[in-house]
Amino acid sequence: MLVHELFAQARAERPHHPAVIDGEGRLTYAELGRLVDRSVGWLRGQGVTAGQRVVYGGDADHRFLAFLYATLRLGAIFVPAHPELTGAQLGYLAGNCAATVVLHGAGPLAQAWQEVRETPPDPYVADTAPDDVALLIYTSGSTGDPKGVVCPHRPMVAAVGAVNARLGYRADDVVLCRLPLSFDYGLYQALLCATVGATLVLTARNRDAALLRLIEQHGITVVPLVPSLAQMLTVLQRRRKVPTRIRLFTNTGARLGRDTVAELLDCFPGAAYASMYGMTECKRISILDPAEYADHPDSVGPAIPGDVIRIVDADKRAVPPGTVGEIVVRGATVMAGYWQIPMDQQQRYLRGPDGALELHTGDQGYLDQQGRLYFVGRDDDMIKRRGVRMSLTEVENAAERVAGIVAAVALRPAADDAPLVLAVLSELTEPELRDLLAEHLDRARMPDRITHLDEVPLTPNGKPDRKAVERLLRPESSPQKWQTHEPVAV
Template identity: 30%
Template sequence: MQIEDIIAAPFIPLSVILRDHAERRGPAIAIADETARISWADLDTMLDRVAAALQREGVAANEPVAIAASNAVNTALAFLGALRAGAVAAPLTSTAAPATVLAMLADSGSRVLFLDSAMAAGLEGLPFPAQVQRIALDDSDVGVPFSKWIAPEGAKPEERLPRPEDPFNIIYSSGTTGTPKGIVQSHQMRHEYVRRGLGSGFDDDSATICSTPLYSNTTLVSFLPTLTAAGKVVLMKKFDARSFLELSERERVTHAMLVPVQYRRIMEHPDFDSFDLTSYRLKTCTSAPFPAWLKADVLKRWPGGLVEGYGLTEGGATTNLVAHKHPDKLHTVGQPSPGHVIKIIDEDGNELPPGATGEIVGRSPIMMNGYHGQPAKSREMEWFDADGNRYLRHGDVGRFDEDGFLILMDRAKDMIISGGFNIYPTDLESELTRQSAVREAAVVGIPSDQWGETPLAVVVLADPAADPEAIRTEANRALGKTQRIARIEVVDELPRSPIGKVLKRELRDHFGGNPIAQTPVLSSDSKETNDA
């Protein structure tokens, strides 16, 4: 099966594609981690054995199968084997608090949980549901050892080919805005993701590093296209900049999907320029704001193209910034993908004209079925245009420039309303990080007796001797009167989700307990300067 055939087809089940590749690619490596490798032929055999074992356990078509484990070959086998069984892969956020993992498990309705000893250690002492069977992917004693559980060699599952609308996986939201929700993505939605990704230079010789967890959509949008193209996936259990560079050189990596904090750590590594990265064809980025200066550094020093993608795990619409073709647009997230429509609406749900700033809504062939078991939450995500077309709310504020490139202002929930003025934290963060003494910055709104809310900056210093008050003063000189920062707090590092999103809710909870009652005065017109 050729890539062109997959791109042209309205729908082909993933298991059919993988079996076809196995017949053609045989001994070539399909998936590797830092200690194990599996060929295409063995991958196909193992997926049959996992699928047959799941069916033996009574797992029905479209029944969720939970997975909570670190990146490894066996973790990938559990994910792909569940699909071959006709079930739904439900990878849980294994780095979440143990009680949250159990809540996800309960929400999914899974009767089978693949896990490893690290995950089991976190769950120890908690009330684990008796009806859920535990299978230890690392062959430890935290469940039935995987090597003993799988069906015997030569076993074949009953073929259960999915319909396009059937659920492919349940991805749990990161929980940065509260309790994680199960996002149900269909086989058709995944096929559309893959068709889009295959145009990025994937083929038999491609090799992709996956350095974020398999429970993340960020990972799956590179993991699945690589396998669909019959390439090789290299899984990292835990990201480390030097290990990433060593793997890239050793495995002759062609593709990588990274989040911005990973790019920063890689580019800051003192030995970066000593590694041979000439095998790279394309690097992609998503999940969090990607500073323009960092994009420029990647373009200058790292071979291969660079594309930033913007969108939601839930779907809606996506944009792509092909940075190596548009170096003058690094402050944007690019243009809508073909067949994707983005509109900007106001607080009352009215569509706004081109160039206006407002909430982003989008529609495309990539749209979730809904949140698992939460129809009311699903409806909250929807917006319908005058013709009745369904869009998903992105939860972000933005605008289009004169060339049709989308500029993100901020998350709607992170926007600060101070004295009646809208303040976008990204504007303040950009001003702070212009200063060489500031390595990273996050701005949140905290209570103010005078203005309702006021900006607080939390920074990581590049120069430990720098004066935070001097940094604040310098930033406020460049900011508008209504934008000025009331206070700066210094931390060793910003709290982040496992895929690199800054957890601003944690910053607000930690630093915003007591309202600022008195305004620090920086100028004679301070009454107009929004707590500055």
């Protein structure tokens, strides 16, 4: 099975069922399929052939999906880019992958789409193999220039199947996606919907005021979350108390605090919550069964079907259950490394003892006796303070368990002996916060200074942006530098 065949199958089996709903209306699988056919013809007219790269930086709407499936039908490689990238950032991506076509910006996108709609449908489907590359998804570049994760069809389709085996998306589901489709958590919502023939509802941040109305109007049943969206839905629902059909919330990336989940489930009775862990380099690694959340609220679950998790120490040796170390994963969903970086120079992708490719996540965690994973923190979150190795994430998670703290961001100390600063969104005073935090944090993890934020800056994917908070509180901090290249135009 190939990625675009997931959509082709739904198109054949459920032609009249709604495939996508966005700000411009509703399209059935048959209607979206005809736009895919026209997009195939347009891309062929631009000279796109198998193996070439197509960079797409448009909004999360039906055009994105049409160009995605059309690119894959040609055997070409789709490169999703966030629509808010600057010219320098987009130029870096386009230059790094040597793109044949780059679609970005309101004017060029509108012109291209008008031409697509005037292009005759083209039934062409390239002869593509499962190990051919389908996508390049560029990482955020927190430790340097962004790297393109090479995503072949085989592990992508395996990831869709494994995730759905745990989450159980259904043909009658209506999935709300407020996430950018350039973010793999958002993109895979489209693939999960296609694999079962469900309906995908796409919305953007500028429509947040109408979010509950959207949920009610379309009968939303599944909502993928980031913390900011969970908090927003809770606030909106407490005000309006709208009856909904939501049966499942999911979360990955920045984890939700226990209090946030409790409030969310209280506001949306009948809904369940699935905590997940993953990264672009492997898509999804573990998923906690919603039925186990009450007993294991800090776990992100066992490995998904087809994958194996192990924990290793600094010397890459396996450690026993309960011992914190680096999370390593192998199996069907591990992607094929980074674009144009020789395998022997890749720090994340390494050959295991038996020669199989493994992903060394750089994240810290541990397994319990039943194989459930507990995420402790990102490698760049780890600090040593007062002789104790700890994670900034565990400080944040503990703070967010305190009633009255809406969100918390712990900043990496500028030096080993520098103060640990915790920035919070809260109406409590610093002395009140310190007394409450003392119930959750030991002396080593207690922040030296607590400062208040008016709002928590977010990344384009909706996660708390620690670097942006650092720039607010430490003006001398410099932002991420990107190498610059001239953007490529259509």
